[in-house]
Amino acid sequence: MTEGVVERSRPRERILETARDMFHKHGIKGVGVDAITEAAGTNKMTLYRHFESKDELIVECLRANAAKAGAMWDVFEAEFPGDKLAQLHAWVRKAAAMLNADGRGCDMANAAAELTEPDHPARLVIKELKEAQRERLVTLCRDAGIGQAELLADTLSLLFEGARVSVQTVGNEGPSMQFVRMAEGLIVSFRGTAAG
Amino acid sequence: MTEGVVERSRPRERILETARDMFHKHGIKGVGVDAITEAAGTNKMTLYRHFESKDELIVECLRANAAKAGAMWDVFEAEFPGDKLAQLHAWVRKAAAMLNADGRGCDMANAAAELTEPDHPARLVIKELKEAQRERLVTLCRDAGIGQAELLADTLSLLFEGARVSVQTVGNEGPSMQFVRMAEGLIVSFRGTAAG
DNA sequence: TCTGGAAGTTACAGACCGGTAACACCCTAG
DNA sequence: CTAGGGTGTTACCGGTCTGTAACTTCCAGA
Numbered sequence: 001m002t003e004g005v006v007e008r009s010r011p012r013e014r015i016l017e018t019a020r021d022m023f024h025k026h027g028i029k030g031v032g033v034d035a036i037t038e039a040a041g042t043n044k045m046t047l048y049r050h051f052e053s054k055d056e057l058i059v060e061c062l063r064a065n066a067a068k069a070g071a072m073w074d075v076f077e078a079e080f081p082g083d084k085l086a087q088l089h090a091w092v093r094k095a096a097a098m099l100n101a102d103g104r105g106c107d108m109a110n111a112a113a114e115l116t117e118p119d120h121p122a123r124l125v126i127k128e129l130k131e132a133q134r135e136r137l138v139t140l141c142r143d144a145g146i147g148q149a150e151l152l153a154d155t156l157s158l159l160f161e162g163a164r165v166s167v168q169t170v171g172n173e174g175p176s177m178q179f180v181r182m183a184e185g186l187i188v189s190f191r192g193t194a195a196g
Numbered sequence: 197m198t199e200g201v202v203e204r205s206r207p208r209e210r211i212l213e214t215a216r217d218m219f220h221k222h223g224i225k226g227v228g229v230d231a232i233t234e235a236a237g238t239n240k241m242t243l244y245r246h247f248e249s250k251d252e253l254i255v256e257c258l259r260a261n262a263a264k265a266g267a268m269w270d271v272f273e274a275e276f277p278g279d280k281l282a283q284l285h286a287w288v289r290k291a292a293a294m295l296n297a298d299g300r301g302c303d304m305a306n307a308a309a310e311l312t313e314p315d316h317p318a319r320l321v322i323k324e325l326k327e328a329q330r331e332r333l334v335t336l337c338r339d340a341g342i343g344q345a346e347l348l349a350d351t352l353s354l355l356f357e358g359a360r361v362s363v364q365t366v367g368n369e370g371p372s373m374q375f376v377r378m379a380e381g382l383i384v385s386f387r388g389t390a391a392g
Numbered sequence: 393t394c395t396g397g398a399a400g401t402t403a404c405a406g407a408c409c410g411g412t413a414a415c416a417c418c419c420t421a422g
Numbered sequence: 423c424t425a426g427g428g429t430g431t432t433a434c435c436g437g438t439c440t441g442t443a444a445c446t447t448c449c450a451g452a
Contacts, residue, residue, distance in 0.1 A: 026312045029225040043430060109361045113306040116222045130366045154371035155378050162358030165305045170326045175350035182351050242399055
């Protein structure tokens with residue numbers, strides 16, 4: 001009895017989960033707090049008891065997204081223990097899978113597009129989380145024995161980021177279809193020039 | 197006297213120009229029609245006499261953006277008549293310049309992030325305009341003698357698109373700094389495998 | 393000079409937004 | 423049993439949003 005069903009977890013968790021989903025689907029400015037709380041089966045007062053403002057809720061959603069996405073690195077390590085190159089290829093496959101998951105791009109990128117005020121609290125955490133993601137990919141490339149690890153990681157990052165917005169604008173049968181081919185080709189090419 | 201100063205052109209032009217600028221800077225949902233008309237030195241009634249809704253204004257702004265961006269292809273042709281490879285390199289330089297122009301990404305991509313309703317009128321023209329842009333780049337690559345023209349064009353597209361969102365999230369000193377190096381390397385690589 | 397259409401002005405409708413106040417409820421820890 | 427904190431409910435505030443109505447002003451062309 002102490003362990004509640006997920007459907008009936010604490011209000012804070014339900015609000016956070018619901019907000020993440022609705023922000024992702026309809027954009028941040030496209031969703032009001034009333035809609036979130038109603039979908040979460042609670043009310044506005046409870047939301048404002050747990051989050052001091054909508055902006056703080058947005059920030060918490062972004063952090064939760066990053067935390068969930070960050071878990072994939074552990075999955076890669078579990079699937080291919082020690083084999084960093086295999087983990088890099090796993091990242092490519094995972095990225096490709098995300099492209100076909102739904103037509104919405106990266107939540108952080110979308111948030112950055114919507115929240116234009118230069119001092120919006122979300123902008124700081126977006127930058128910080130994106131930089132952390134980059135670090136992980138660079139490290140993976142380096143540990144996989146790639147010579148120019150930073151350059152490969154940045155290239156793969158830009159390709160993936162571009163593919164996500166491409167899916168959002170022209171759908172998943174446009175340039176993003178070639179993502180895996182591009183990424184795999186790049187890895188091969190960078191491994192060729194690896195050296196030591 | 198018949199030729200009015202740009203500052204005092206017809207209201208429709210002023211509204212369109214002002215809306216393009218404000219949508220770009222603050223996002224679509226971040227700008228109301230009142231703010232647009234005031235900045236354009238006119239009023240809401242005049243806007244609604246020329247555009248039947250804000251959505252139509254949005255669509256017209258996107259078309260105007262694409263038209264202005266499309267003019268660059270003619271500039272390339274004028275700068276390097278007949279030399280398609282030089283024009284491709286000019287595209288790379290132009291793209292890099294856009295990355296440092298301001299911290300805002302592509303207006304169409306940003307609009308697609310904001311306007312999530314699947315049947316929003318803007319989504320159709322975004323897709324159509326993006327596909328036209330892709331066609332032009334593919335044609336340029338093909339005319340430049342690249343063997344796998346579609347693949348190179350798509351790769352460059354994704355890189356550029358990704359670089360624009362990267363600038364928007366982490367600034368122009370992140371992965372997007374390497375854009376020119378990546379693009380030039382790709383062109384060299386694809387020319388090597390050109391063949392006939 | 394007269395006229396007609398484009399543009400400006402003011403006010404408003406109806407909806408939604410983020411956020412708060414006051415109060416009733418319920419459930420669990422003591 | 424009781425006290426108290428978390429939660430639900432209702433109503434509200436001030437502001438902003440898209441879009442419209444009714445009216446006035448202005449200016450160019452006949």
